[in-house]
Amino acid sequence: xxxxxxxxxxxxxxxxxxxxxxxxxxxxxxxxxxxxxxxxxxxxxxxxxxxxxxxxxxxxxxxxxxxxxxxxxxxxxxxxxxxxxxxxxxxxxxxxxxxxxxxxxxxxxxxxxxxxxxxxxxxxxxxxxxxxxxxxxxxxxxxxxxxxxxxxxxxxxxxxxxxxxxxxxxxxxxxxxxxxxxxxxxxxxxxxxxxxxxxxxxxxxxxxxxxxxxxxxxxxxxxxxxxxxxxxxxxxxxxxxxxxxxxxxxxxxxxxxxxxxxxxxxxxxxxxxxxxxxxxxxxxxxxxxxxxxxxxxxxxxxxxxxxxxxxxxxxxxxxxxxxxxxxxxxxxxxxxxxxxxxxxxxxxxxxxxxxxxxxxxxxxxxxxxxxxxxxxxxxxxxxxxxxxxxxxxxxxxxxxxxxxxxxxxxxxxxxxxxxxxxxxxxxxxxxxxxxxxxxxxxxxxxxxxxxxxxxxxxxxxxxxxxxxxxxxxxxxxxxxxxxxxxxxxxxxxxxxxxxxxxxx
Numbered sequence: 434x435x436x437x438x439x440x441x442x443x444x445x446x447x448x449x450x451x452x453x454x455x456x457x458x459x460x461x462x463x464x465x466x467x468x469x470x471x472x473x474x475x476x477x478x479x480x481x482x483x484x485x486x487x488x489x490x491x492x493x494x495x496x497x498x499x500x501x502x503x504x505x506x507x508x509x510x511x512x513x514x515x516x517x518x519x520x521x522x523x524x525x526x527x528x529x530x531x532x533x534x535x536x537x538x539x540x541x542x543x544x545x546x547x548x549x550x551x552x553x554x555x556x557x558x559x560x561x562x563x564x565x566x567x568x569x570x571x572x573x574x575x576x577x578x579x580x581x582x583x584x585x586x587x588x589x590x591x592x593x594x595x596x597x598x599x600x601x602x603x604x605x606x607x608x609x610x611x612x613x614x615x616x617x618x619x620x621x622x623x624x625x626x627x628x629x630x631x632x633x634x635x636x637x638x639x640x641x642x643x644x645x646x647x648x649x650x651x652x653x654x655x656x657x658x659x660x661x662x663x664x665x666x667x668x669x670x671x672x673x674x675x676x677x678x679x680x681x682x683x684x685x686x687x688x689x690x691x692x693x694x695x696x697x698x699x700x701x702x703x704x705x706x707x708x709x710x711x712x713x714x715x716x717x718x719x720x721x722x723x724x725x726x727x728x729x730x731x732x733x734x735x736x737x738x739x740x741x742x743x744x745x746x747x748x749x750x751x752x753x754x755x756x757x758x759x760x761x762x763x764x765x766x767x768x769x770x771x772x773x774x775x776x777x778x779x780x781x782x783x784x785x786x787x788x789x790x791x792x793x794x795x796x797x798x799x800x801x802x803x804x805x806x807x808x809x810x811x812x813x814x815x816x817x818x819x820x821x822x823x824x825x826x827x828x829x830x831x832x833x834x835x836x837x838x839x840x841x842x843x844x845x846x847x848x849x850x851x852x853x854x855x856x857x858x859x860x861x862x863x864x865x866x867x868x869x870x871x872x873x874x875x876x877x878x879x880x881x882x883x884x885x886x887x888x889x890x891x892x893x894x895x896x897x898x899x900x901x902x903x904x905x906x907x908x909x910x911x912x913x914x915x916x917x918x919x920x921x922x923x924x925x926x927x928x929x930x931x932x933x934x935x936x937x
Contacts, residue, residue, distance in 0.1 A: 434924075435868045437828025437842040439857070442876035443850070447821040448775040450847055455814040456498035456555065456782035457491075458725065459543070461506045462530050462789050463751030466538050468797040469787035470546055475798060483546050486801040490793050491550045491786065494807060495814025500555040500602065500724050500782045501543055505529035507605050508561025508613040512571045515539015516590055526745060528613050533747045540574070544596050553600070555642075555724065555782070560604030560624055561614025568628045572601070572635055600640045600780070602724065603628055606647035606675065608657045618653065618660035625661065629668035642671040642722045642780075649676065649698045655705050662709040667717060671780065674702050675725035677790075678763060679732065685894075687835035689862040689928065691763050692770040692843060694836070695726070699774045721774075723781040726767060728760045728806065729790045752790050755899070756804045758891040758906050758928065765809030765889065765930035766860045769845045772813070775821045783810060794900070802903035805896075808889055812908060812932045816856040819849030831863060842868060842925075848877075855881060855935040861925035864894070872921040874935070880919065881935040886911035890929035908932075 459465055468475075470491075473482035502510060506529045514523055514536045522536040547554050556575065558568045570583060575596045577584040584595070603625040607616045616624070621644065629641050643665050646654040658672055676698055680688035699721060706719045734752050756764075764783075771781050787793045792807035824846050830838040844859040855877060861868045874881050887908035896906050914923040914933055925931055 439872040440825035445823040451779040452497040453780040457786040458500045458782040458784040460504035464788040467748035555600040557602040609647045622661040622664035626665040643669040671722040677729035687833040690839040692766040695770040725784040761805035764806040805906045822846040868925040884936040886914035886933040888931045890926040
C-alpha cells in the first residue's frame with residue numbers, strides 16, 4: 434500500500450477563506466432557469482414560481498455568490514426585457530444557445546430568488562452588443578435609491594429599496610469568436626475601462642471584473658490579459674479566469690490531475706497581471722475571479738450540436754452531463770486548488786447551478802436530486818473556515834500524458850482561530866492503489882480529535898446518481914480516521930476525495 438504525509442502548521446497561512454470561493458452560476462441557457470430554479474406549475478413551487486426543492490438544495494450546497502444572467506447569453510441580452518409585467522415582456526432570439534428567451538424571469542424575479550436562496554449576486558453586463566450607457570442604466574435600476582427615472586421604475590415594479598449589487602462583470606469571454614460582439618483585446622480593454630470609470634462615478638465602491646481569456650488554450654492567452662489590463666488596470670478589481678476539464682481520449686490519469694492545470698492557470702494570470710501593474714507603477718494588486726469552472730464533456734457537446742437553422746426551442750435540454758464518481762473527485766480536487774490559491778482567487782463560480790453541467794438536476798414536474806459533484810462542493814463550503822494553511826505534501830508520484838509526473842496525493846487545510854477547528858481536504862488520484870496518510874498536528878496546541886470525516890469513493894469509478902437512484906454515490910463516514918499522539922492517520926481509497934474536521 435502507498436504511504437504519504439502532510440505537514441501543516443497554524444503559523445503558515447495563505448490567506449483567509451473567501452466565502453465568495455463557493456459561488457455558482459445561473460445563465461439563461463438550456464433548463465438552468467426554466468424548469469431549473471423556476472417552474473410555476475411544479476408541486477413544490479412557491480408563490481413566485483420558484484421550485485422550493487431546488488432552493489433547499491442550493492442552501493444545502495452552501496452557495497455564497499451567483500453570477501447572472503450569463504455567460505454567452507449576456508452578450509446579446511437586453512436587461513430591460515426582463516422587467517415590468519411578465520405578460521408585456523418580449524420573446525427574443527438567443528443567438529448564443531440558439532433558443533428563444535421568453536423573459537418570464539428577469540431582474541425582479543432573479544433578485545427575489547437570490548434573496549430566498551441567501552446568495553450574493555454577481556451581475557454580468559452586456560458589453561458585446563451594448564456599452565457604457567446600458568451598463569449605467571442597469572446599474573441605476575439595480576442600485577440607485579430613488580428620484581431618478583430608472584430607480585422610480587424599479588420602485589413601481591415592486592422593489593422599493595435598491596438591490597445593492599456590489600460585484601459586476603464587464604462582459605463575458607469577448608476574446609472568443611463565438612461571442613456575440615466579439616472584440617480585439619484593445620477594443621474590449623478600452624470599452625471595459627470606460628465602462629468601469631463611468632460605473633465608479635455612479636458608485637465608487639463597486640467591485641469590477643474584467644474579462645480574461647475564455648480559456649488558457651486560447652491562442653491569445655496572456656497576451657489578451659496584458660493588453661486589456663494595460664488599459665483597465667487601475668479601474669478594475671479582478672481579472673476573470675474560465676476553465677473546464679474532461680478526460681481526453683480515455684486519459685483518466687491526466688483528468689484526475691486537472692488541478693495541476695488550474696494551479697498553473699492561476700499562477701500565469703497572476704504573473705501577467707502583476708507584470709502589467711509593475712509596468713504601470715501601480716500600487717494595486719488585482720485579484721482573480723475564477724467565475725466559470727467545472728467538469729464539462731465539451732467534445733461530446735460540440736459533436737452533438739444541432740445545426741438546424743429553423744429550430745428555436747424554449748429551454749431545450751443542453752449539456753445536461755451526468756457526473757460520475759471520478760468527476761466528483763476531480764471537482765473536489767479543483768476546490769482544493771481554488772482554496773490553495775486564496776491569496777489571488779477570492780471569487781469563483783462553478784458553472785452552472787441546475788441542469789446545465791450542474792451539481793443539481795431536475796425533471797419538469799418531477800424530482801430534484803444531487804449529482805455526484807454536489808457532495809465535495811457542499812462539504813468544502815461547510816467545513817472550510819478561517820485561514821487557508823500552507824500544506825507540504827510528501828508522497829509518491831505517478832506519470833501522466835499531459836502533466837508528466839504528478840503527486841498521487843493532493844491536499845489543502847484550513848484553520849479557524851476562533852474555534853480551533855482544523856479541516857483537511859485530500860484526494861487520492863491513484864486509480865488502483867489505496868494510500869495510507871499521516872498528518873502531524875503538533876503545532877495546534879491542545880490535542881485535536883476527529884469530529885467528522887467523510888470519504889467519497891466507489892468500487893465503480895463510473896457510478897453516477899440519477900433520478901431513479903439519487904443516492905448511488907454519496908459521502909460515507911471514514912471510520913479509520915483517528916488521531917493518536919498528535920498524528921492523524923487515515924486510509925484513502927483509490928480515486929477518492931476525503932474531508933476531515935478536527936476539533937479540540
